[in-house]
Amino acid sequence: MPGARRSVSSARGLATATGHEHQLAVARLLASYRTVPPTATVRLAKKTSNLFRVRRPTSVPGLDVTGLAGVLSIDPAARTADVAGMCTYETLVAATLPHGLSPLVVPQLKTITVGGAVTGLGIESASFRNGLVHESVLEMDILTGAGEIVTATPDNEHADLFFGFPNSFGTLGYATRVRIQLETVEPFVALRHVRFTDLDRLAAAVDDIVATGAHDGVRVDYLDGVVFTAAESYLTLGVRTSDPGSTSDYTRQQIYYRSVRERPTDRLTIHDYLWRWDTDWFWCSRAFGAQRPVVRRLWPRRLRRSSIYWKLVALDRRYGIADRFERLHGRPPLERVVQDVEIPLTGTADFLAWFLDTVPIEPLWLCPLRSRPTSGQGAPRQWPLYPLGADRTYVNIGFWSVVPSRPGSAAGETNRLIENRVTESDGHKSLYSDAFYPREDFDRLYGGTRYAELKETYDPEGRLLDLYAKAVGRR
Numbered sequence: 452m453p454g455a456r457r458s459v460s461s462a463r464g465l466a467t468a469t470g471h472e473h474q475l476a477v478a479r480l481l482a483s484y485r486t487v488p489p490t491a492t493v494r495l496a497k498k499t500s501n502l503f504r505v506r507r508p509t510s511v512p513g514l515d516v517t518g519l520a521g522v523l524s525i526d527p528a529a530r531t532a533d534v535a536g537m538c539t540y541e542t543l544v545a546a547t548l549p550h551g552l553s554p555l556v557v558p559q560l561k562t563i564t565v566g567g568a569v570t571g572l573g574i575e576s577a578s579f580r581n582g583l584v585h586e587s588v589l590e591m592d593i594l595t596g597a598g599e600i601v602t603a604t605p606d607n608e609h610a611d612l613f614f615g616f617p618n619s620f621g622t623l624g625y626a627t628r629v630r631i632q633l634e635t636v637e638p639f640v641a642l643r644h645v646r647f648t649d650l651d652r653l654a655a656a657v658d659d660i661v662a663t664g665a666h667d668g669v670r671v672d673y674l675d676g677v678v679f680t681a682a683e684s685y686l687t688l689g690v691r692t693s694d695p696g697s698t699s700d701y702t703r704q705q706i707y708y709r710s711v712r713e714r715p716t717d718r719l720t721i722h723d724y725l726w727r728w729d730t731d732w733f734w735c736s737r738a739f740g741a742q743r744p745v746v747r748r749l750w751p752r753r754l755r756r757s758s759i760y761w762k763l764v765a766l767d768r769r770y771g772i773a774d775r776f777e778r779l780h781g782r783p784p785l786e787r788v789v790q791d792v793e794i795p796l797t798g799t800a801d802f803l804a805w806f807l808d809t810v811p812i813e814p815l816w817l818c819p820l821r822s823r824p825t826s827g828q829g830a831p832r833q834w835p836l837y838p839l840g841a842d843r844t845y846v847n848i849g850f851w852s853v854v855p856s857r858p859g860s861a862a863g864e865t866n867r868l869i870e871n872r873v874t875e876s877d878g879h880k881s882l883y884s885d886a887f888y889p890r891e892d893f894d895r896l897y898g899g900t901r902y903a904e905l906k907e908t909y910d911p912e913g914r915l916l917d918l919y920a921k922a923v924g925r926r
């Protein structure tokens with residue numbers, strides 16, 4: 452590691468690792484890889500996950516990732532960080548903020564890991580200027596399916612793996628170390644929640660902000676939004692600031708997503724801004740009663756976080772609580788519709804109008820994104836497993852809920868409807884949740900031929916699952 456890099460191992464309270472500890476952890480990972488029988492599928496044994504699809508249970512032990520969750524070093528001058536693959540953004544941000552730095556894109560949920568966000572696509576309100584998480588990766592060490600650790604950079608002999616890794620969901624290999632770029636932040640973020648009564652106008656405002664980096668003459672550093680109905684939607688515009696002043700705290704009784712419609716302006720510390728959606732898992736905590744004033748007062752503050760709601764979801768799945776409840780009331784089971792889709796900005800208003808008419812879910816989260824331009828004269832970078840147009844603005848639309856299923860309907864009927872509409876809109880769907888695509892559609896959308904070549908090179912024995920088996924086959 453270059454001498455200028457500053458080890459953060461001495462910083463109190465941070466999960467950190469020295470280079471030597473990291474090497475030991477990688478050796479443990481490799482040793483555990485070798486103990487998996489050749490006929491069994493290799494998996495990670497991670498404590499947390501933000502993958503929403505239900506996976507088939509397995510009795511084969513997962514790879515030992517102990518010691519691979521720390522920050523290895525931060526170079527404040529170069530504005531880069533080296534982190535272990537299973538490092539959560541919560542840990543990473545705690546290490547970068549004291550330097551006045553943050554990753555270029557910080558996915559909103561605290562337990563999302565750097566490796567998981569690179570391989571599973573990470574997005575946030577800085578994505579309209581910084582692209583997706585993988586676009587700020589400089590290099591990665593990857594344990595391939597062939598059982599080797601390789602370093603992949605955009606221009607070395609493993610450049611094909613570097614570019615094929617995003618959206619491979621751990622089916623080509625597991626990142627053990629990732630070097631990412633950081634950017635300067637200020638102690639506070641000043642917010643404006645701008646209301647729209649018309650979705651076309653909202654889309655036009657996004658277009659203008661992406662083009663000019665400003666709105667009404669004020670710079671915009673962060674941009675996301677919430678749609679409650681076709682006639683009530685908001686864009687939240689954030690600007691970094693060091694001006695002193697009071698700040699809101701949505702980890703207590705107030706709830707962030709409600710504030711979007713209740714107050715036109717707001718201020719948060721940069722820390723609270725980055726985690727504004729985690730406390731109530733966007734708005735999904737309402738399913739657990741956590742937004743009722745009495746329950747909220749009793750619910751310990753430190754347990755108001757997405758990882759706790761996750762555990763409640765896991766319990767529900769294990770015991771089929773919601774399905775039993777529906778059965779008890781003579782209703783068919785509910786269909787889970789938990790998705791993030793990327794729609795070209797030009798078709799966003801139409802897609803939203805269709806969605807609100809067709810699928811009984813609200814609110815919807817909006818997060819504009821645009822691939823980062825290549826520095827210099829080089830051709831735009833291509834990410835074959837999740838190809839997005841280089842000169843095109845997209846809007847990520849997130850919806851996470853359930854809908855009633857029609858008696859006798861095919862599995863995933865509403866999900867299929869949405870998949871078709873996304874394809875018609877020339878959009879893309881993230882693969883962290885349920886997917887129902889037929890094989891040929893899937894291959895066409897997610898880099899089929901290129902993926903097959905990468906699989907042949909980096910996982911020739913098929914030790915890791917195939918992307919289709921994982922995403923659609925729920926293995």
Ligand SMILES: Cc1cc2nc3c(=O)[nH]c(=O)nc-3n(C[C@H](O)[C@H](O)[C@H](O)COP(=O)(O)OP(=O)(O)OC[C@H]3O[C@@H](n4cnc5c(N)ncnc54)[C@H](O)[C@@H]3O)c2cc1C
Nearest residue numbers: 500501502536558564566567571573574620621625626883
């Ligand atoms: C309600 C909800 C909201 C979400 N909102 C956002 C959002 O706002 N922004 C955002 O960016 N994402 C969001 N996500 C998606 C999330 O980023 C992805 O699911 C991501 O892949 C999760 O990463 P994880 O670290 O938790 O990995 P896991 O859930 O543990 O694993 C996800 C996949 O990545 C693979 N994987 C994990 N670690 C590695 C590694 N080191 N190397 C290679 N492969 C690995 C696993 O094998 C698995 O296939 C959301 C998900 C949900 C359910």
